[in-house]
Amino acid sequence: xxxxxxAFIILSLYDLQRFIRKKEQAKVFVIYASLMAASLTVSxxxxxxxxxxxxxxxxxxxLKMIGVVK
Amino acid sequence: xxxxxxxxxxxxxxxTGFLYGSTVIINPALGAKNDAWLAIILGGVGxxxxxxxxxxxxxxxxxxxxxxxxxxxxxxxxxxxxxxxYIWYFVHLASLVFRNFxxxxxxxxxPETPMIIVIGIFAVILVYAVNSGVEVMGRLSELFMPVVPxxxxxxxxxxxxxxxxxxxxxxxxxGMAPVLKAAFGFITFPFGETIAFLMLFPHxxxxxxxxxxxxxxxxxxxxxxxxxxxxxxxxxxSGLMQQAxxxxxxxxxxxxxxxxxxxxxxxxxxxxxxxISVCIYAAVKxxxxxxxIGDYRKLTTAITTFCVVLSIWVYExxxxxxxxxxxxxxxxxxxxxxxxxxxxxxxxxxKRVKPSNVRNGS
Numbered sequence: 001x002x003x004x005x006x007a008f009i010i011l012s013l014y015d016l017q018r019f020i021r022k023k024e025q026a027k028v029f030v031i032y033a034s035l036m037a038a039s040l041t042v043s044x045x046x047x048x049x050x051x052x053x054x055x056x057x058x059x060x061x062x063l064k065m066i067g068v069v070k
Numbered sequence: 071x072x073x074x075x076x077x078x079x080x081x082x083x084x085x086t087g088f089l090y091g092s093t094v095i096i097n098p099a100l101g102a103k104n105d106a107w108l109a110i111i112l113g114g115v116g117x118x119x120x121x122x123x124x125x126x127x128x129x130x131x132x133x134x135x136x137x138x139x140x141x142x143x144x145x146x147x148x149x150x151x152x153x154x155x156y157i158w159y160f161v162h163l164a165s166l167v168f169r170n171f172x173x174x175x176x177x178x179x180x181p182e183t184p185m186i187i188v189i190g191i192f193a194v195i196l197v198y199a200v201n202s203g204v205e206v207m208g209r210l211s212e213l214f215m216p217v218v219p220x221x222x223x224x225x226x227x228x229x230x231x232x233x234x235x236x237x238x239x240x241x242x243x244x245g246m247a248p249v250l251k252a253a254f255g256f257i258t259f260p261f262g263e264t265i266a267f268l269m270l271f272p273h274x275x276x277x278x279x280x281x282x283x284x285x286x287x288x289x290x291x292x293x294x295x296x297x298x299x300x301x302x303x304x305x306x307x308s309g310l311m312q313q314a315x316x317x318x319x320x321x322x323x324x325x326x327x328x329x330x331x332x333x334x335x336x337x338x339x340x341x342x343x344x345x346i347s348v349c350i351y352a353a354v355k356x357x358x359x360x361x362x363i364g365d366y367r368k369l370t371t372a373i374t375t376f377c378v379v380l381s382i383w384v385y386e387x388x389x390x391x392x393x394x395x396x397x398x399x400x401x402x403x404x405x406x407x408x409x410x411x412x413x414x415x416x417x418x419x420x421k422r423v424k425p426s427n428v429r430n431g432s
Binding site (some may be wrong): 005007008011014015017023025028032034035036038039042043046051054055056057059060063068069 | 099115128162209276361362368369371372373375376378379380383384385386390397398401402
């Protein structure tokens with residue numbers, strides 16, 4: 001858990017200081033933060049052995065519901 | 071648009087590397103068992119036709135990326151919505167190849183190393199390549215891609231004495247149905263995935279060569295896959311081939327007195343690396359165009375981090391990965407690889423025909 005947090009902090013600090021120095025638009029911050037937050041949330045859940053339902057399972061379920069996959 | 075330009079040979083090598091990608095690990099044509107050679111040929115023909123659709127879209131919309139074409143042809147709102155779906159598709163594809171690569175490395179080469187470390191280190195290198203731009207990706211493929219057929223030839227020729235050339239017989243023992251199913255799988259994986267190249271085609275310096283490049287790369291992959299299949303089945307036999315998970319690796323272990331196992335890893339690194347970098351480039355470029363951010367490089371780290379996390383999250387184990395790639399992936403890909411591109415081609419042709427009709431009418 002601590003390693004995951006450390007990795008994300010290093011990555012975010014490296015990029016964010018670049019963004020601040022170059023005075024990037026707000027949407028860059030928003031998209032960057034959304035992607036990193038989603039990645040961090042899933043990483044923490046995986047590290048805590050609480051694997052959420054994966055997109056692959058969701059896609060398979062949808063295709064089964066439509067009747068494409070048996 | 072980015073001013074980077076790639077030559078015809080660079081695009082050919084990028085396409086070939088992309089197509090070869092993770093077929094070292096997952097080759098849907100092998101579902102046809104002994105008749106996989108037939109599935110490879112049929113799938114290759116179908117795949118070349120599908121790539122022809124993508125090339126036609128690119129030629130009808132010169133200097134435009136997939137996102138720009140979608141916006142032009144279907145309006146800004148629908149275009150952006152479909153583009154977001156494509157961003158997801160490219161991210162998903164990149165994460166699946168990351169996982170293929172990770173599973174192979176952890177099972178075969180580094181059994182003591184956690185998969186996230188293997189994938190993470192690979193991702194750092196690929197972020198550097200993608201941030202360097204499409205020209206550097208093209209030059210890297212020029213440098214590394216020639217190694218792939220050489221490695222395939224080295225392994226194939228080393229095993230020339232231990233072969234049963236009748237191993238692929240009898241032909242069509244189970245009828246045509248499994249062959250057609252496997253051929254369809256081979257069309258969607260890897261040929262249909264070249265839809266990602268609609269984000270790269272505008273960078274080609276000689277657009278006239280696009281059709282030739284696509285056809286040659288499809289032919290090259292079919293020949294390469296046929297050589298690999300014939301080698302594997304004649305060395306391992308049909309029974310063992312159906313049971314093995316990483317077939318080329320197993321074949322390479324059988325060479326007497328010579329350890330060429332790392333060569334298979336190198337091939338995977340080159341093919342997988344090319345495929346992932348193209349997918350990440352396509353996703354990041356599309357995202358930057360949809361959101362109106364000038365430089366795609368700002369989002370590369372975030373997208374690649376998400377791909378790495380998704381690659382660990384997406385499957386629980388290697389068996390789930392192989393089963394999903396065989397049973398779900400071909401059908402999941404149909405809208406992205408066939409339905410939307412065919413609609414785009416139709417709309418592009420319609421738009422091209424319209425002005426001449428107006429002139430004729432007046």
